[in-house]
Amino acid sequence: MSVVSLRQQHAQTAAEVSALVHQAVAAKAHIEVKSVGKTYHAKTGPVTALEAIDLTIHRGEIFGIIGRSGAGKSSLIRTFNRLEDVSEGQILIDGDDIGRLRGAGLVGLRRRIGMIFQHFNLLSSQTVLENLALPLKAAGHKRADIEHRARELLALVGLEGKEHVYPSRLSGGQKQRVGIARALMLEPEILLCDEATSALDPETTQSILSLLKEINTRLGLTIVLITHEMAVIRQICDHVVVLEQGLVVEQGPVWQIFGKPQADATRSLLAPLATQLPVDLQQRLKQTSAGGQAVIELVYDGDSAREPDLGAIAAALGAHVELLHGSIDRIQGHAQGRLLVATAAPENRITQFLKNSRLFSSAKVVGHV
Numbered sequence: 001m002s003v004v005s006l007r008q009q010h011a012q013t014a015a016e017v018s019a020l021v022h023q024a025v026a027a028k029a030h031i032e033v034k035s036v037g038k039t040y041h042a043k044t045g046p047v048t049a050l051e052a053i054d055l056t057i058h059r060g061e062i063f064g065i066i067g068r069s070g071a072g073k074s075s076l077i078r079t080f081n082r083l084e085d086v087s088e089g090q091i092l093i094d095g096d097d098i099g100r101l102r103g104a105g106l107v108g109l110r111r112r113i114g115m116i117f118q119h120f121n122l123l124s125s126q127t128v129l130e131n132l133a134l135p136l137k138a139a140g141h142k143r144a145d146i147e148h149r150a151r152e153l154l155a156l157v158g159l160e161g162k163e164h165v166y167p168s169r170l171s172g173g174q175k176q177r178v179g180i181a182r183a184l185m186l187e188p189e190i191l192l193c194d195e196a197t198s199a200l201d202p203e204t205t206q207s208i209l210s211l212l213k214e215i216n217t218r219l220g221l222t223i224v225l226i227t228h229e230m231a232v233i234r235q236i237c238d239h240v241v242v243l244e245q246g247l248v249v250e251q252g253p254v255w256q257i258f259g260k261p262q263a264d265a266t267r268s269l270l271a272p273l274a275t276q277l278p279v280d281l282q283q284r285l286k287q288t289s290a291g292g293q294a295v296i297e298l299v300y301d302g303d304s305a306r307e308p309d310l311g312a313i314a315a316a317l318g319a320h321v322e323l324l325h326g327s328i329d330r331i332q333g334h335a336q337g338r339l340l341v342a343t344a345a346p347e348n349r350i351t352q353f354l355k356n357s358r359l360f361s362s363a364k365v366v367g368h369v
């Protein structure tokens with residue numbers, strides 16, 4: 001919606017206009033993918049990698065693209081900086097069709113979009129400083145300016161003092177930090193991350209994800225990342241799209257997709273994060289009550305103001321509850337997860353409790369201990 005039409009429709013005061021302008025800018029589409037298809041012409045015949053993809057990525061958000069191997073993630077992200085051309089449809093950046101760009105226009109597009117890779121793609125024969133200098137040297141910048149910018153960025157990514165070190169002397173996490181600094185040398189407005197943490201151990205992955213989040217917040221960069229790990233999406237993304245065999249099977253805010261996955265592909269990607277029943281509990285669990293305690297599974301899908309409030313649960317059951325197992329994540333402020341509690345509350349009270357949907361998203365008795 002244009003600012004002018006916003007003004008005509010709603011605004012009465014200067015303050016209102018300013019608030020609406022702010023809203024319009026924040027909600028502005030940065031990258032729009034319209035009916036995009038991609039077919040490779042391999043020796044063995046055509047391979048359809050993407051079909052009828054529609055997406056909107058907003059300015060300043062972290063947008064995740066997830067899917068199993070071969071789902072089309074790399075093909076999609078590579079169309080954003082024209083490393084690949086689409087076979088059908090359009091990619092718009094700030095409303096401009098990038099498929100029309102040629103020569104200087106294409107160079108300009110690639111300056112606006114930085115990219116980092118799973119295997120870092122650093123030149124091993126060049127020092128950290130020389131690796132960082134490459135994009136600016138190619139763009140004809142002065143040596144002093146290049147060094148100044150490189151040192152600033154090395155400080156930002158926590159690698160001060162590593163200017164003259166060769167990549168082989170750096171850890172995986174440090175190499176990726178250099179990759180991030182190099183991608184930022186041309187002051188891009190979009191950062192594409194191609195499986196940027198897949199080659200890293202879990203602890204280093206955390207530190208790189210924190211750094212990406214910090215860059216997104218401090219520099220206001222739009223970040224698009226592809227991954228096959230839902231944990232990465234959960235940690236830093238605002239929106240996510242799930243691809244399966246070149247098609248969008250699901251997309252939306254991360255808390256919603258995690259809380260109520262609709263597609264089988266999403267559910268299977270989420271499976272590694274699900275809390276399984278611990279083995280000792282599985283062995284102790286009986287299907288008859290026979291004087292024991294009921295074990296209730298409480299699910300929180302983040303879809304409401306429901307919080308896992310054990311005090312309120314005990315009060316509703318009119319009995320003590322023991323927390324046996326479970327975990328709750330907070331994703332974008334929404335509580336999600338599953339708890340197993342044991343209670344000696346009478347059966348009629350439990351039946352009544354299970355109908356009390358103010359306290360959970362869903363609940364059921366899974367057995368007795």
Ligand SMILES: Nc1ncnc2c1ncn2[C@@H]1O[C@H](COP(=O)(O)OP(=O)(O)OP(=O)(O)O)[C@@H](O)[C@H]1O
Pocket residue numbers: 040041042047048049067068069070071072073074075076228
């Ligand atoms: N250059 C190419 N020529 C032919 N087929 C290709 C080419 N690049 C990708 N493909 C095919 O396109 C489909 C999508 O591949 P793509 O690499 O985009 O998926 P992906 O989700 O990124 O997979 P991965 O996680 O394994 O990298 C696959 O079937 C792949 O074999």
